[in-house]
Amino acid sequence: MNKILFDFFPIVLFFIAYKNYDLYVATAVVIGATFVQVAYSWFKLRKVETMQWVTLGLMVVMGGATLYLQDEQFIKWKLTIIEWLFGAVLLGSQFIGKKTIMEKMMGANLELPKKVWSILNTVWALFFISIGVINIYVMFNYDTETWVDFKTFGVPALMAVFILLQLAFLYKYMPEPADSED
Template sequence: MKQLLEFFPIILFFIAYKLYDIYVATATVIVATIIQVVITWLKYRKVEKMQWITLILLVVMGGATIYLQNEQFIKWKLSIIEWLFGLAFLGSQFFGEKTFIERIMSANLDLPKVIWKRLNLMWALFFISVGFINLYVMFRFNTDDWVNFKTFGVPALMVLFIGLQMIYLYRYVPDNKE
């Protein structure tokens, strides 16, 4: 249910874009994200900081897209969000006792401190790289291609990255044959 809730705005964005245009899709994703945050709050009584930041940035950049009738603002939002995630992961290397990835995954995985730091750095570089890949797509391809990249390409990159990460972590997973 939680994963469906996370993809709810992007699915509606894609459908609205295909049926109408980037401006209707932008308005749709703003409303859907507001609904997503409200549902998250009602269900869990907590909304993560990055979810708030994403919503605020979406309202600002999406609002500028609609008001100024300039699709570049909504396209830039993806890079800015990815870079913020990357910087947050990178910053956690230096602040606090645990890195972001360790805070997220340590309940399910026991790793040496150095591996947590490497893993966290990989996530930081992944997010920063996706931000730059988005710039490449938005400046080199048309809006249809960018929407497809945002809807399918970014999640595919995430799945690929997680798969590679799992291969990397496999040697650190304890063998339960005992």
Template structure:
């Protein structure tokens, strides 16, 4: 359910694009992001960083798209988001005691420090690479292709990366002994 909630603005953007075009879709995405942040606040009485970052970027880049009637600004949003996440994973190696991925998943997994570092680096590279891939699509394909890539391509790559990560993690997990749960 959380996954659907997190992708709510993207899904509405996709639907609005198919019916009304890029500028209407951009306005819908901006509104959906505001609603997403407000609903999360009303339910949990806190904000989620990812939602706020996305709202800020969609507000600025989406606003520039609408004001200047130039779709390139909204097309840069996935790249900027991915690069910010990549930078956060990379910087976490030097800030704090644990890499970001360990802070996020450490309660569920017990891994050696070197594996946490490798996993963190993989996430950083994945996000940075995804940002460059988005730009490649923006500048080499039409808007229709980019919209489909944004929803299906980037999401598919993320799912494939997570599955690959699971196979990597299985090799490093300690087997449970009899009586452990």
């Protein structure tokens, strides 16, 4: 639970800053919060995950362009770029190496046939790509406030529903619980 809160820390601060000020203040806040997140990971765990570095880099570039050019489109595009990057990496892992990224991440806890790992990996890639497409639709067809609400609440809600669907798909592959005798 702490990891989830930690991961959403910049998004929550972005939302609060947007609701109290504007998108430009919120952008500055989320850049700072992402730096804090990376620094905390380094000092607490002595490790920063690759995606944290990528997110920080994109946040600095896209957020910086938003602030410097006073153009909110850059920060809005960041979500699509990161989602498409996730999707591309997942798809690429189908062809590079012996295991997909999903198998590397979950393989120690779950035993699945190779074909199922491939399906799971592909479905996650398509999910991320779809989120990027939906973001483009929202950013070009709705106002900034709706986009902020979508980014803050819509994307996590879609992720939660998608995870539940994945659990339903994977249920038949779950090992039977061992009977414990008293």
